[in-house]
Amino acid sequence: MIIGLIGKILKKEPTIIQLNVNGVIYEVFVSLNCSSKIISDDVKLEITEIIREDAHSLYGFLDSNEKKLFDTVIKINGVGPKVALAICSTFTPTSFSQIITNHDINMLKRVPGIGPKGASRILVELSGFIVDGSNQDEATNINLEASMALESLGFKKDLVTTVLKSCTSATTSELVREALRKLQK
Structure with missing residues (x-):
């Protein structure tokens, strides 16, 4: 299992980067928040690897709290990697934690791919989500x-x-x- 990558960015799009790690090029999906924080060609990413029948996908994070957020929401029934990445793109881990604490359904419904039922399910399953750190x-x-x-x-x-x-x-x-x-x- 891949848990981290250190390499040089060959190509950067808003939510995908191509990372050259000692001659092997990986496609890594990143959130908009993570993408905007990448200012150098050399980067170290924490990775969540998701293996499915039809794909082996890598999701990269600069911030360990953002990785924790992604790993937590992806375990919820009905939340796949695309929606989890959309949550990470829409909110910082701290703001997401505050939304969960305040039970703010309307803020959660702003995320593409989350409707009223999905927002309610996320709030119920994640009550008590806590970010490490500040x-x-x-x-x-x-x-x-x-x-x-x-x-x-x-x-x-x-x-x-x-x-x-x-x-x-x-x-x-x-x-x-x-x-x-x-x-x-």
């Missing part, structure tokens, strides 16, 4: 933990989500306390 992701974790705590106390998910959007606390326990005060009103 402080914004830490805030997402805190929000998720607070949401789960409040739901376990019997509050409805929609109400919890609405109240948490108006809260400003920085830790899970403070966020739960602040949300409980607002929920009591």
